Amino acid sequence: MRSFNTACTLAESDRQKSVEAGSANLQTIYWHRELPPLAATLVAEDVVEAVSGRVPGAVARRDAVWTRCHQDLMTQASQRLHQEIERLGGCYAHVLEETVDCRHDAATAESWLAGRFRYILFA
Numbered sequence: 656m657r658s659f660n661t662a663c664t665l666a667e668s669d670r671q672k673s674v675e676a677g678s679a680n681l682q683t684i685y686w687h688r689e690l691p692p693l694a695a696t697l698v699a700e701d702v703v704e705a706v707s708g709r710v711p712g713a714v715a716r717r718d719a720v721w722t723r724c725h726q727d728l729m730t731q732a733s734q735r736l737h738q739e740i741e742r743l744g745g746c747y748a749h750v751l752e753e754t755v756d757c758r759h760d761a762a763t764a765e766s767w768l769a770g771r772f773r774y775i776l777f778a
Contacts, residue, residue: 682747683737683740683746683747683748684733684736684737684740684747684748684750685747685748685749685750686750687750687751689749690749691747691749691777692747695746695747695777695778696777696778697775697776697777698743698745698775698776698777698778699743699775699776700773700774700775700776701739701743701773701774701776702771702772702773702774703732703735703736703739703771703772703774704735704769704770704771704772705728705731705732705734705735705769705770705772706728706731706758706767706768706769706770707724707725707727707728707731707767707768707769708724708727708767709760709763709765709766709767710723710724710765710766710767711764711765711766712764712765712766713759713766714757714759714766714767714768716757720766721768724766724767724768725755725768727768728755728768728769728770729770732753732770732772735772736748736750736772736774739774739776740776743776744778745776745777745778746777746778747776747777747778748774748775748776748777749774749775749777750772750773750774751773751774751775752772752773753770753771753772753773754770754771755768755769755770756768756769756770757769
């Protein structure tokens with residue numbers, strides 16, 4: 656497998672300049688219509704899965720419990736994407752597609768959201 660450390664080193668130097676300038680949030684995950692930098696090189700396409708925390712009862716779409724579970728799911732998905740970027744030696748991930756399903760465990764009367772996120776890894 657080709658090493659992408661050079662491209663990431665450049666990104667890391669940009670990140671350091673950004674931190675020194677007072678802006679610590681250099682974007683590494685791009686959702687749907689957002690595009691990564693033009694200089695980024697496509698590496699691979701992959702999928703990550705994430706789940707939200709479990710809640711008692713049913714999750715009705717668009718209620719307060721759904722919103723809380725969806726926020727937790729998106730936080731978990733972002734963490735998984737950051738882990739994959741680092742593990743695979745990339746610099747950016749561009750999420751192309753997401754699928755969110757509601758899951759229910761009748762034995763415990765708990766529900767949660769499960770998501771599948773298809774993304775492209777860039778160096």
